[in-house]
Amino acid sequence: MDKIIELIEKAEKTHDLKRDEIIELLKDEEHMNELFSAADRVRKKYVGDEVELRGLIEFSNICKRNCMYCGLRRDNSKLKRYRLTEEEIIDFARKAKGYGYQTVVLQSGEDDYYTVSRMKHIVSEIKKLDLAITLSIGEKTFEEYKAYREVNSDRYLIRIETTDKKLYEDLDPGMSHENRKRCLADLKKLGYEVGSGCLVGLPNQTIESLADDILFFKEIDADMLGVGPFIPNEDTPLGNEKKGDFYLSVKVMALIRLLMLDINIPATTAMESLVPEGRSIALKAGANVVMPNVTEGEYRKLYALYPGKICVNDTPGHCRQCISLKISKIGRTVSLTKGFRKKTAKL
Numbered sequence: 001m002d003k004i005i006e007l008i009e010k011a012e013k014t015h016d017l018k019r020d021e022i023i024e025l026l027k028d029e030e031h032m033n034e035l036f037s038a039a040d041r042v043r044k045k046y047v048g049d050e051v052e053l054r055g056l057i058e059f060s061n062i063c064k065r066n067c068m069y070c071g072l073r074r075d076n077s078k079l080k081r082y083r084l085t086e087e088e089i090i091d092f093a094r095k096a097k098g099y100g101y102q103t104v105v106l107q108s109g110e111d112d113y114y115t116v117s118r119m120k121h122i123v124s125e126i127k128k129l130d131l132a133i134t135l136s137i138g139e140k141t142f143e144e145y146k147a148y149r150e151v152n153s154d155r156y157l158i159r160i161e162t163t164d165k166k167l168y169e170d171l172d173p174g175m176s177h178e179n180r181k182r183c184l185a186d187l188k189k190l191g192y193e194v195g196s197g198c199l200v201g202l203p204n205q206t207i208e209s210l211a212d213d214i215l216f217f218k219e220i221d222a223d224m225l226g227v228g229p230f231i232p233n234e235d236t237p238l239g240n241e242k243k244g245d246f247y248l249s250v251k252v253m254a255l256i257r258l259l260m261l262d263i264n265i266p267a268t269t270a271m272e273s274l275v276p277e278g279r280s281i282a283l284k285a286g287a288n289v290v291m292p293n294v295t296e297g298e299y300r301k302l303y304a305l306y307p308g309k310i311c312v313n314d315t316p317g318h319c320r321q322c323i324s325l326k327i328s329k330i331g332r333t334v335s336l337t338k339g340f341r342k343k344t345a346k347l
């Protein structure tokens, strides 16, 4: 039998692959569909047919960091900046609840305007609405993470971006890979559901390092993992670089499902920004989460991580309907729960 098919069968049966085997699967382009189908079966077995929706509130595009790939980097003077008030953020969460979301993700650049006391106020008010809260606001101290946990934030999202330390520190100037890993460890210690993930197709990123990313995610026992292709933004130093490969990003995601069974895996916005119906393809290759945008008005356009971002001219109501339709078209249903990790896998 074909070696690749054998490896896919091994992954589906044992959920254990060696680094070399992961590399071979990532390099293969002939049996991608078999890989995706195997991940789809594992998804169905461990997390079922329900798709979890998280309403994404992009509340500030101001960032003190300078990541080379990102449109929100502080040196991008072309971007008009915005910052929502505490009341506006709470109001968007209330509206998200009205659209039937059970979780909101509060995401921003690293913006120090939102002090611990402001964030605690926002989180406390939103928790009163009986919503689960995911924070995605970057690198903080243990004490800050602890403060947000004490007001019952449920989850925290912080992508490692890449486990290649040199690449990370080249692309995220002034940031330390050690500190990023410390953040993930602190969050886990504090009892958050921890989300991480990586970019695929960064300049100088190797297939080998993507295999290391996958093994790292397994090692830290992440509860949620988002993978997105790199999309060059012309207002950044990487504007002329090659874009990431959509199918390679789906392969990374499918392998994550095969090895990490019951975690939550989003079909990412970047995937669909690169390829029409990219999220539906991802949902059929291991993903079980979608994070529709619930930010209102022109802010969506201004949260310009990369060009071609979907939904920038749409309303929360429209996206909610659109995503329901896409989910039912592939024979799946929208979950009505808060969508915590199911922990169905007994390894």
Ligand code: 5AD
Pocket (backbone or CB within 6 Å): 069, 070, 071, 159, 161, 198, 199, 228, 229, 230, 231, 232, 233, 270, 305, 306
């Ligand atoms: N292409 C794709 N994803 C990007 N992100 C930032 N810039 C880009 C880009 N140019 C991702 C990062 C970050 C998340 C919020 O957006 O992975 O963690």
Ligand code: SF4
Pocket (backbone or CB within 6 Å): 063, 064, 065, 066, 067, 070, 071, 072, 073, 074, 108, 109, 110, 138
């Ligand atoms: Fe800021 Fe995050 Fe963009 Fe880096 S990736 S510049 S930390 S918003």
Ligand code: FES
Pocket (backbone or CB within 6 Å): 292, 310, 311, 314, 318, 319, 320, 322, 323
């Ligand atoms: Fe926004 Fe489809 S999810 S338009």
